[in-house]
Amino acid sequence: MKKSIYYFYLFVVMHNLSISQTLENKVSEPKNDVFSAVLLVDELEIPWGFTFLPNGAILITEKKGELLLFKDNKKQKIGNIPKVYKRGQGGLLDVALHPKFKENGWIYLSYASPEGEQKGGHTAILRAKLKDTILAEKKVLYKATPNTTKGQHFGSRIVFDKNNYLYFSIGERGARDINPQDIKRDGGKIYKLHDDGRIPEDNPFVGVDSAKTAIYSYGHRNPQGLILHPITGEIWNNEHGPRGGDEINIIKKGANYGWPLTTYGINYSGTSITDKTEMKGMEQPLYYWIPSIAPSGMAFITSDKYPEWNGNLLVGSLKYQYLERLILENNKVIRREKLLPDLGKVRAVKQGPDGYIYVAVEGKGIYKLIPNSK
Amino acid sequence: MKFIIIVFLFFIASNISFSQQESTLQESMLRGEEIYADFCVSCHLKKGKGFAKIYPPLAKSDYLLNNRTGSIKAILYGLQGEIVVNGKTYNNSMPSQGLEPEEVADVMNYILNTWENSSDKIVTPEEVSLVTE
Numbered sequence: 001m002k003k004s005i006y007y008f009y010l011f012v013v014m015h016n017l018s019i020s021q022t023l024e025n026k027v028s029e030p031k032n033d034v035f036s037a038v039l040l041v042d043e044l045e046i047p048w049g050f051t052f053l054p055n056g057a058i059l060i061t062e063k064k065g066e067l068l069l070f071k072d073n074k075k076q077k078i079g080n081i082p083k084v085y086k087r088g089q090g091g092l093l094d095v096a097l098h099p100k101f102k103e104n105g106w107i108y109l110s111y112a113s114p115e116g117e118q119k120g121g122h123t124a125i126l127r128a129k130l131k132d133t134i135l136a137e138k139k140v141l142y143k144a145t146p147n148t149t150k151g152q153h154f155g156s157r158i159v160f161d162k163n164n165y166l167y168f169s170i171g172e173r174g175a176r177d178i179n180p181q182d183i184k185r186d187g188g189k190i191y192k193l194h195d196d197g198r199i200p201e202d203n204p205f206v207g208v209d210s211a212k213t214a215i216y217s218y219g220h221r222n223p224q225g226l227i228l229h230p231i232t233g234e235i236w237n238n239e240h241g242p243r244g245g246d247e248i249n250i251i252k253k254g255a256n257y258g259w260p261l262t263t264y265g266i267n268y269s270g271t272s273i274t275d276k277t278e279m280k281g282m283e284q285p286l287y288y289w290i291p292s293i294a295p296s297g298m299a300f301i302t303s304d305k306y307p308e309w310n311g312n313l314l315v316g317s318l319k320y321q322y323l324e325r326l327i328l329e330n331n332k333v334i335r336r337e338k339l340l341p342d343l344g345k346v347r348a349v350k351q352g353p354d355g356y357i358y359v360a361v362e363g364k365g366i367y368k369l370i371p372n373s374k
Numbered sequence: 375m376k377f378i379i380i381v382f383l384f385f386i387a388s389n390i391s392f393s394q395q396e397s398t399l400q401e402s403m404l405r406g407e408e409i410y411a412d413f414c415v416s417c418h419l420k421k422g423k424g425f426a427k428i429y430p431p432l433a434k435s436d437y438l439l440n441n442r443t444g445s446i447k448a449i450l451y452g453l454q455g456e457i458v459v460n461g462k463t464y465n466n467s468m469p470s471q472g473l474e475p476e477e478v479a480d481v482m483n484y485i486l487n488t489w490e491n492s493s494d495k496i497v498t499p500e501e502v503s504l505v506t507e
Binding site for chain 2: 045046063064085086087088090150151152174268269270294319321344362363
């Protein structure tokens with residue numbers, strides 16, 4: 001017994017020495033209920049993404065292949081959605097509005113698409129308009145190739161920057177040794193396009209022989225969080241690592257985020273992928289989680305509804321089924337807090353136009369977090 | 375003498391058919407292992423032990439071993455709501471994985487015959503095709 005405690009202690013010490021991140025991977029639970037979670041949209045299965053229309057309605061994607069419009073407390077199915085490849089983690093995934101939606105009406109969807117010659121599917125990005133309750137003027141802006149029957153890692157978050165450029169993530173589709181480090185192949189990348197699908201001339205790999213020129217950064221595993229930093233205008237992501245080693249990254253043009261050559265994680269089976277956590281020419285994460293929380297969705301809090309949370313980051317956990325609040329100081333995570341414990345897999349989180357936080361939970365629905373008065 | 379030969383032939387024949395069945399099962403389990411690594415392992419984990427109160431175990435799981443058709447149905451069409459596995463209650467949802475009947479048979483054969491689980495009858499794609507929602 002004594003001996004085992006000693007070994008454990010030694011392990012902890014060595015483990016602490018081996019990681020440069022000074023913060024312990026600990027998550028605390030708040031003592032008081034600072035908000036009440038009110039179920040706003042009920043009976044959703046896997047609400048993968050959602051966004052707010054200017055008229056107060058909410059557009060919601062159900063992974064199984066339904067686009068729902070929630071208005072006046074009623075859900076309505078939107079028709080004429082694209083054909084979706086339903087396999088493993090694939091399905092209808094994210095939904096986002098153009099920053100100038102009020103003027104142009106453009107809606108963007110990401111989904112696993114079976115389009116193409118090969119069997120299987122890969123991530124696609126589509127632009128369309130909503131006419132009453134059907135999608136119109138549909139155009140596929142990007143379709144990753146080649147299709148594969150693998151069930152993993154479609155990525156698929158969509159975000160716009162302050163200049164109305166479109167960014168989206170595509171995971172490495174279960175081919176970690178083939179896709180993420182090869183800029184001639186799709187998958188394991190973050191992409192940047194004009195809002196109509198054209199490739200920006202100053203994209204980092206324009207002019208590189210055979211490169212996929214829509215690529216903005218590479219060496220990713222499976223990013224399921226992608227947001228605009230409200231102050232700096234940077235694009236931030238979170239991504240699933242293997243066992244251990246989920247990450248938060250600031251996305252830079254042309255940068256390599258290392259997967260699978262560097263990682264803080266190991267295989268699900270417990271065997272090692274690489275002993276390297278850093279390499280020259282590869283980016284370090286802003287933060288990494290050990291153990292993995294399986295992050296999905298991400299939001300910065302800027303609203304005056306939660307003054308004490310200003311500048312905090314919210315991230316959903318699929319694995320431990322809670323919403324995580326990360327408190328940052330000078331781009332370092334200094335504290336983590338567990339919100340909404342045991343409610344279900346948190347798939348997406350947004351700060352709404354009204355300043356309230358909305359959280360999509362699998363098997364439940366969309367919750368609105370209302371601060372409790374002190 | 376004739377009788378002995380017949381008995382002998384019978385033995386040979388039954389051994390051949392037995393070993394053929396064995397190798398069919400072994401091949402199916404090998405394919406099933408790949409399906410498991412692709413679609414199942416992130417929740418049910420490598421040794422089929424599941425995770426805390428969220429994902430039920432498959433290893434030595436009474437739900438799986440006593441409920442063959444229900445398990446096939448869950449893999450094909452997903453499973454929602456409360457279930458009891460080895461005396462513990464789980465209330466969660468597993469989405470349909472979009473697998474073909476051959477793949478469902480393979481992964482069933484894998485999970486039914488791994489981690490000390492065993493089943494005396496191989497799952498066939500035909501059996502899977504007959505399971506409706």
